[in-house]
Amino acid sequence: MAGRIPQNFIDDLLNRVDIVEVIDARVPLKKAGREYQACCPFHNEKTPSFTVSPSKQFYHCFGCGAHGSAIGFMMEYDHLEFPEAIEELARSIGVDVPREEGHAPRKDTRRDDHYSLLEKVDRFYRSQLREHPQAENAVNYLKDRGLSGEVAATFGFGYAPPGWDNLLKYLGNDTHSQQLAVELGLLVKRDEGGCYDRFRDRIMFPIRDRRGRTIGFGGRVMGDEKPKYMNSPESPVFHKGQELYGLFEARKASQKLQRLLVVEGYMDVVALAQFGLTNAVATLGTATTPDHLERLYRTVREVVFCFDGDAAGSRAAWRALENALPAMHDGREARFLFLPQGEDPDSLVRHIGADAFQKKTVESVPLSQFFFEHLQQQVDTTTIEGRDQLVNLARPLLQRMPDTVFRDLMLDQLAEYSGMSASRLQTRVFSQEKVLREEPPKPPSSHSGRSPVRTAIRLLLEQPQLAETVVTPCGLEDFDAPGIALLCKLLEILHQRPNLSAGGILEYWRGQPEEQHLARLAGTPLDLPAEGLAEEFRDALQRLLEQRNSYRMELLLFQSRQQTLSDSEKDELKALLAMRHPTNG
DSSP states (O other), rough: OSSOOOHHHHHHHHHHHHHHHHHHTSSOOOOOOOOOOOOOOOOSSSSOEEEEETTTTTETTTOOOOOHHHHHHHHTTTTOOOOHHHHHHHHHHHHHOOTTTOOOOOOHHHHHHHHHHHHHHHHHHHHHHHHHHHHHHHHHHHHHHHHHHHHHHHTTEEEEEESSSSHHHHHOOOHHHHHHHHHHSSEEHHHHSSSEOOOOOOEEEEEEESSSSSSEEEEEEEESSSOSSSEOBBTTTTTTTTBBBBBHHHHHHHHSSSSSEESSSHHHHHHHTTTTTTOOOOOOOOSSOOHHHHHHHOOOSSSEEEESSSHHHHHHHHHHHHHHHHGTTTOOOOEEEETTTTTOOOOOHHHHHHHHHHHHTTEEEHHHHHHHHHHHSSSOOTTHHHHHHHHHHHHHHHHTSSHHHHHHHHHHHHHHHHHHHHHHHHHHOOOOOSSSSSSOOOOOOSSSTTTTHHHHHHHHHHGGGGGGGSOSSSTTTTTTTTTHHHHHHHHHHHOOOOTOOOHHHHTTTSSSSHHHHHHHHTTSSSSGGGGGGGHHHHHHHHHHHHHHHHHHHHHHHHHHSSSSOOOHHHHHHHHHHHSOOOOOO
């Protein structure tokens, strides 16, 4: 890779590429007024909620929240990395992608070498399952577990033979490959010098990223040796807290997954797939992390966590619930499937069959039910003291949830169990205690859909050329209110690149928290005629300037009661007071 792709090229590319053509080539679109519609390719639905706007060069799904520019769609649908999506779009219009000099990070080349070596090692392990003299033990083990050759091929099973140097010999005297293998944890350095194979006499499961590249391995013994499972250690391309075994295979099996089932081990994922249940994934020796959850919910709206029905399973389920709470945005669902004593998904699906197992998944326990049942087991809700304890146990958990309808409904349920009114409980759980001493004024914030800063940003996403009507700096730069920094940055970008579309604007915030906020605004219908946008924009900015001046005046008045103002601050306060109370002359 020669260097970084210039931002100007990305902007121009998005102006030249038609997002409707890009998406229609993969997902047939139908005209619906000024926009186009289809059933969302990223989640299962019967009524189209996936819209594509040619004017904004932006797609948005009102069902699952998927959104972005043509680049974002290519990344999600074709499972490409950011530079690869740009390369593909550029190729479609016959242009070459330029690269900036001096921006070629050495680690990119190194990462390519890591992926190449992992692919090579993957082929080695697979060949050993077919050719090694002792591979019969592994084949018989897989057959005894009831696994077919088809499922073994789908998941790419391999075999690490007994011995300390099979992989080492395969890599030969190539010191570069050996060093890469050490970095990836496939070889382990000896204290006295030299290396040895990490995986020995194990069934090998390649761990793949969302593009299907091998990024690590899991190895399972065929007897009772410990540890039963061994994973590749953390490496430059493998991070356990982010990856999910089987997710690539699940997405490949169905473009429209409805739910994902999170199980404990590789064999559970594979056994369920053997029975036609191809929507299972497994964490890699860790609890479900926030990164796991975001990856899961980017794929489906419903996640079912599967645990043993014993005390250990209940504890693990509760940890999963605690981690899931911050990810529970509106429209997302989490459920919990507790298995009968002594069963795991592998054994249970063989006992009861795929249909009965699928039914258990669908009828699993909702997060809200598990949440309150677990807390109520710890208190006596027949007493006032017990209900007080219930609220105290629930408070920090509810505070971790995003401000959504689901959280409101959880609060309503807590009010019912505690006997308190929902409004009083809302105050107790989410309001801070009032501070008796005087505090400085805070910038105004509005949760209303008519917030002027939200309106201004929404209008710029609809008609970026409105930025040309504003002289910068616009007088809001020192106004520390929510959304102002984003608005000022947006105005700055549009002054430099006035021809950006909404899709192009979002690329400036790719991977940042502001991206989600901008996407929601861009996907919100705007019930205004085109000729009224400029006036609405001017009105929003005027209201913001009034808010800024009012806040600044209150802040200076507060400071004057605490300390002496400087001469410039006194002049500013005098001018602000004159604006608030003009004299008749």
